[in-house]
Amino acid sequence: MAIVFLNRMEIEREQEVGAAQVWIxxxxxxxxxxxSELDAFEETDREIWYEGAVWNEMLAVYRHQLxxxxxxxxRPVIRDTFQEFLESGQRGRYTQKLVCYSxxxxxxxxxxxxxxWRRAKATEEHRAPYLIATNRALRLVSTxxxxxIDELRELPGIGENTVQRYGEDLILQTSGMERKHAFPLDWVDRRLDEETFEAWTYKNKERKFKREAERVKATRLLLQASEGSGEEVVSLTQISQESGLERRELIEMMESLEKNGCNLDAIIAxxxxxxxxxxxxxxxxxxxETGDTFLKPVLKKVYGEELPSEPGLDILYEQLRMIRIRCRRESERLEALDRAQRQDANTAATEEPTQPEIVVVPNAAAKTKRRQETGA
Known part of the structure; x- marks a missing residue:
């Protein structure tokens, strides 16, 4: 066993400093x-995060757990070891502190x-709620x-379009409320405890890297399942349980993998x-007939206006999306074949025809006459 990476970590507790090692x-x-937890520099507990042959998957799990x-x-004893973790939070630090505080x-x-209010506005305008305002934006406003309007513009993540369309409505929600702070918000940097902010930053990274690890694992499981046949194929439900991703997310990944040339027909079948x-x-x-951009027109055309409630509706949408993967693959195959045929035709049309070689062969009578004239 070769040690590729090893670093000592420490944590300050009430009356002692705990130690551990992270390793690859x-x-x-x-x-x-x-x-590995350490006690007087000796390992007392060894926790395995990953064992396998896939480097990318190991790295994703390592980042999440770290x-x-x-x-x-x-914290690492040598802080420069984890620059990715310790410095990336410095970018947009002021904005991140406002979000953390909120x-x-x-x-x-x-x-x-x-x-x-957002839900009512989304229903009124037939838009997704997050297009009205994100959860983060609402938390900033409520904090x-x-x-x-000028104060609203100071909040990160609330763009000019949102201010123009919904600014008055948002201000109406906060008008008259007592607040114990003032704008501008530079006081947040002084009031927010550094340890609290650092812990919040790492918690966000944990969630981010957890999602990345789940997606890397799900990709491997999907590609492995695509190589099976018949009853050997692993179902999406099994892949969902093992990877931690929802079926909807797995189908989105299948669409992306198909675009990149992977054939997942075994899973679809x-x-x-x-x-x-x-x-x-x-x-x-x-x-x-309707195109494959939107699913709802296809759903209504096949099943009528009265659609089942969830979860039956979710199953129908899943089926539509998987059939769409097949249709798009078939369409791309036919387009590629058509392009190849046109290219062959154009190549044949532009090539110069070869001139046939003309060979003149004298006939037998001419040969005899020449012999008589020469006395041969």
Whole structure:
């Protein structure tokens, strides 16, 4: 076993300093990473984070678990070792501090009222709620209580378009509320405890790297499942349980993998095995007629206006998306074939025709006459 990476970590507790080691090892092409608690420089507990042959997956798991330890309060003895973790938080530091402060100090009652307002506005305008305002934006408003449009503009993540369309509505929600702070918000940098901010930063990194690790693992499982056949194919439900991703996210990944040239038809066939062929054909015909950009027109064309409630509706949408993957792959195959045929035709048309070689062969009578004239 070769040690590829090893670093000592420490954490300050009430009356002592705890120590541990984070490590990466390799043996015969197999990678392992983990965490070891230390007692007087001796290992007392060895926690395995990853064992396997996929470097990218090992690295994703390592980042996630390391971020979790940093969020707990562990710090590397040599801080330069983890520049990715310790310095990336410096970018946009002021903005991040405002966001951190808002998540820790928001007026929850006001936040709930803002969420109700957003939902009503989204219904009125037939838009997704996050296009009206993100959760982060609502928390910033419910924490810093802007009373004017100019104050609203100071909050990060609230662009000019949002200010123009919804600024007056947002100010109306906060008007008249008592606040104990002032704008500008530079006081946040002084009031927010550095340790609190650092722990919040690492907690966010933990969530981010957890998602990355789940996606890396899910990609491997999808590609492995695509190589199976018949009953050997692993279902999306099994992949979801093992990777931690929802089925909807897995299908989105399948769409992306297919665009990159991966053939996942084995998984699609397994998931559609209970869907009648006639129904699949009807969906294909609907795509051909309405296009494949939007799913709802296809859904209504195949199943009518009265659609089932969840979870039945979710299953129908999953089936539509998987059939769409097949339709797009078939369309791309036909387009590629058509391009190849046109290219061959153009090549044949531009090539210069070869001139046939003309060979003159004298006939027998001419040969005899020449012999007589020469006396041969």
């Amino acid at each position: 090892e390799e043996s015969d092409g197999l990678w392992s990473s983990g965490w 971020a979790a330890k940093l969020a707990e309060g562990y 998540e820790l100090n928001a007026d929850e009652e006001l936040y709930k009222r803002l969420a109700v 810093f209580l802007p009373q004017t 397994h998931e559609l095995r209970l869907m009648p062929e006639q129904q699949q054909l009807a969906v294909r015909e609907a795509y051909a």
